[in-house]
Amino acid sequence: MKTLAKCLPISSHHFRSSTIHKQFSQSSSTFSSLSEPLTSQQPILEQIPESSFPNQSANSTDLKEANSQIPISQNPTNLSQSDVINSLSSIKIGPSASKYLEWAEKQPEFSVGVDSFVLLYNLMGLKGQKSAVKQLVSSQKFPDSTTVIQGLNDCSKRFDFALNSRVFNYLLYGYINARRIEDAICCFDWMFENNIHFMVSYLTVLLRVLLVNNMTKEAVELYDKVLGKGIVGNGDTVGMMMGACSKDGKCTEVERYFRIARDKGVKLNPAAYTWAVGALCLKPDTKAACELLMEMKDKGWVPSQGIYTKAIVACVKQKNMMEALRLKDAMVSCGRPMNLVVATTLMKGCCVSGDLESALGLFVKLAEWGLSPNRVTYSVLIDGCCAKGSMEQAFELYDQMTENGIEISVYNINSLIKGCLKAQLLEKAYELFNKAAESGLIDVISFNTLTSWLCRDGNVDEAWHLWGKMVKCGIKPDLYTYNNLILGYCKKGNVTMAHSLYVEMIAKGFKPNVVTFTVLMDGHFRIGEVEKALNLFDEMVKQRVDCTDYTYNTIISRLCRHGQTSHARSTLENFMKKYKFIPSCMTYNIIVDGLIKEGHLDTALSVYNEMGEKGFSPNVSTYTILMDAFCKSNNIDLALEMQKEMISKGVKLDVAAYGTLINGFCKRGDMESACRVFHELCEAGLAPNINIYNTMIRGYINLNNMEAALSYHEKMTEQGIICDLKTYTTLIDGLLKEGKLLSALEFYAEMLAKGIRPDKITYTVLVNGLCKKGKLENARDLFKEMEEKGLTQNSLIYNALIAGYFREGNLPEAFRMYDEMLEKGLTPDKMTFDFLMNANFKPSYQSAKKLLT
The missing domain is CATH 1.25.40.10 (Tetratricopeptide repeat domain)
Known part of the structure; x- marks a missing residue:
């Protein structure tokens, strides 16, 4: 915008009283609503009345008297511009401006712009002044606002008359009507900066004209300037x-x-x-x-x-x-x-909050409201069903879409694939994927969804096969695809293949991100290649890839797991100084845990104290790590002191913290204290998990209190907690120790019926229990079953079978199994040696060996 204030310094004594100015600034608008857009053909100021200004109109007598004094009516041709100006400046009241303008414009030597405006200025009391201004400013000869204002300023000084704010409002009015926007802005700016009051009506129309002409920035600047003075x-x-x-x-x-x-x-x-x-x-x-x-x-x-x-x-x-x-x-x-946007939005809100039932209820009401669902509506509900695991309902909605002729998008396909994978419906996911591929309704996200799930599940070979299919479909892999496969191969331990993919992605123009580097570093750490992992970090810094807290913590964690906690501490110091890494409580927890696992409990406690000194408040995980260490070192009292400190600092125990204390008491055989902590957990509003129940069951079984152990099993089932392999193995072991073979086998059958397969420990418990009960044939069958499943038998199983055969007097089979045990590098226990060397057993060991040959 042009600014005239600097080039036209007019002192305040040239203006009339502030009373008149105030009247102008307080004038109210007489326009109709300005919320409608203004067209370029629309008249701008026609509705602003003369009465908006103070009434200074001359009476008819004064007009007649004035008219008789004006030499212009004689149409003199020999008047100079100076004569005209002098005559006009002496006139207090004159004829209509239009009559003068007609004469003035015919004079070639007369400066119609400024001098005509001087005339108008002196005739402000006459009616029809606004239309005269409009006619004057619309003239092609009428100069820009800078020239006019400068002329008025000079004239006011020359003829010693005060400048009236009304003339500037009319000038602004004229420029706006003539669509001379820049001049209007300059005129307004000069008025504003020289404290000349303006009509709000004119301000409003000026702003409106700017907005109509897409000059929003200029309009905002002008309005903000006015707001600055409280207008x-x-x-x-x-x-x-x-x-x-x-x-x-x-x-x-x-x-x-x-x-x-x-x-x-x-x-x-x-x-x-x-x-x-x-x-x-x-x-x-x-x-x-x-x-x-x-x-x-x-x-x-x-x-x-x-x-x-x-x-x-x-x-x-x-x-x-x-x-x-x-x-x-x-x-x-x-x-x-009601409209569809509101209905769909409410459905989405219900789905996000987990209230799928309410979302589907709103869907049913659409017909009642006279609305038809569109693709967005269906997509929202399908997403909601997939998130909730209601895949049957999701596919029903999917079918409705096709029946109603609503086009299926790749977004819907990807949503359903994710839902199927989450619900462990892998076959259904593949079926949907293959059908969509035939229709061309898959994209790189479809492939990434499947490969990500496969790689996380350890099925990287299938993910690689999917990669080949993606290339055949003409879909190019992206950075996310590469990261998925790199993760899959790293988890599998094939870091060489992962690194080759890293090299390939760079060759194809992909820039590795922080995920790529973190996954690869973690892969090298997993196979013990610490130096290579740290070199990758240096490469990441060299490529100016921003490191995240997760990456820093991963490096520190892996160093601790490799027994290099002291190296981890120095690395942390380096990260803090060189890269401005701000460690969290989790970072310190990693180091404390690493030191404890390396047997440096005192050093771990010093790091714990260091946390407080550096302003880091220990969290529940910190206390749990330390309580677990005290329990394992048989310092349960110190663990309880740590619990008191937690409570005093307002840190609430979680399930893991309570579980640590329960485990400590159970291992000591102090089931009374374990029960007390168990009840504290429940009173705190927390629900015991499967691990805590297994700990309590094992604690009672170790004390030969099978009744109490079974009562906790009953509590588990009442709370809807499903027994896992550890639960069944522990219960079977306890029952077999009490000689309750039938009950033990019932639990075993229940376990198999639920699809839970026994592991090496379960087989060991069963074989040992069956052998003690003289059920050698059944024990032998389980032994063979282990071999068929590829499970390696341990020395406990061999010792149990050998002892069983000795008790039966089946020495050849006992010695055969003993030799087999030695061939596998397993060591017989003391009981087996006692059986072999006991003189009460006839024939002797050497005689028995001969029987085997």
Whole structure:
């Protein structure tokens, strides 16, 4: 914008009294609503009345007297410009401006622009002045605002008359009507910077013209300048500026203009409230938005369907479903019809909050509201069903889409594939994937979804096969695809293949990200290649890949797992100094745990104290690690002291912390204390997990209290906790020790019926128990079953079978198994040696060996 203030310094004594100025600035707008856009053909100022200015019109007697004094009526041709100016400046009241203009424009030597305006300035009391200004400024000869204002300034000094603010308002008026926008802006700026009061009506129209001409930035700058002096304008001004800023996405400005206007007591219209609510919804500040909606209703205004919709969408985004549903009811109750956007948004909100039933209930009501679901509606519900694991319902909705002729998108396919994988329906996922591939409805995300799941599940070979299929389909792998396979091969231990993929992706123009480097580093750490892992970190820094806290913690954790906790501590110091890494409580927990596993409990405690000195408050995991260490070192009292410290510092014990104490008491055989901690856990509102129940069951079995052990098994089942292999193995072991073979076999059969397969420990318990009960044939069958399943028999099983055969007197089989045991590198226990060397057994060992040959 041009600024005239610097080039036209006019002192304040040239202006008339501030009383007149004040009247101009307080003039109210007589325009109709400015919320509608202004067209270039629309007249701008025609509705602003003369009465907006102070009434200074001359009476008819004065006009007649003045007319008789004017030499212009004689149409002299020999007057100089100076003569005209001098004559005009002495006239207090004169004829109509248009009559003078007709004469003035015919004089070739006369400067029609400035001098005509001087005339108009001196004839301000006459009627029809605005139309004269409009005619004058519209003239092609009329100069720019800088020239005119400078001329007026010079004239005021030359003829010693005060400048009247009305003349500048009329000049501004003329420039706006003539569509001379730059001149209008310059005129306004000069008036503003020289404290010449302006009509709010003219300000409003000037802003409107700027907005119509896509000069929003200029309009905002001008309005902000005016706001800086406390001038807000009227309701139309504020609403117009809020609307313009809203369309430009400047929600902060919309909210600011609304707040300032309301604080100033400006009477705002419904449009202003609507813009404000819309801005608050985008922020989002649903509380404030809903308050404004209530205010609108209190004023008797009915908010539009669109603004209700925006508010409902915002509430759902903020997970405030209660308020969203209330707004929906309010919208319908005030006569605004339900629409599909609101219905779909509410369904999504219900799905996100896990209330799939309510979402499907809203779906059923669509027909009642006269609405038909679209692709977005179906997609929202399919996503909700997949997240909840209701795959049957998801596929029903998918089928409805096709039946209703709604086009299926690749997004729907990917959503269903993810749902199937989450629900462990791998065959269904592949079936859907293959059908979609035939229809061309798969993309790189479809492949990545499957390969990611396969790689995490350890099935990297199948993932590699899928990679080949992707290439055949003409779909190019992306960085995420490479990262998936690199992860899969690293988990499998094939770091060489993972590294070759890393080299390939670079060759194809992909830049490795922090995930790529972290996964590869972790892969090298897993196979003991610590140096290579650390070299990769240096490479990542060299390539200026931003490192995350997860990466730093991974390096520190892996060093600790490799027994290099001291190296991990120095590495942490380096990360903090060189890379500005700020460790978390988890970082220190890793080091404390590493030191404890290396047997440096005292050093671990010093690191624990160091945490506090550096301002890190230990969390529940820190205390659990230390309590576990004290329990394992038979310092249960210190573990209890640590528990007291936790409570005093306001750190609540979690299930793992309680479990650590329970395990410590159970291993000591102190089941009374273990039961007390178990009840504390329940009273804290926590639910014991399978590990805690297994610990309690094992604790009672070790004390030969099978009845109490079975009571905890019963509590488990009552709480819906499914027994795992460890539970069954422990119970079977306890029952066999008490000689309750039938009950033990019943648990074994129950375990098999649930699809839980025995491991080496389970077989050992069963074989040992069967041998003691003289069920050698059954024990031998289980022994063979282990061989068939590829499970390696241990010395306990051999010792049990050998002892069983000796008891039966089947020495040849006992010695055969003994030799087999030695061939496998297993060591017989003391009982086996006693059987072999006991003189009470006839024939002797050597004689028995001969029988085997």
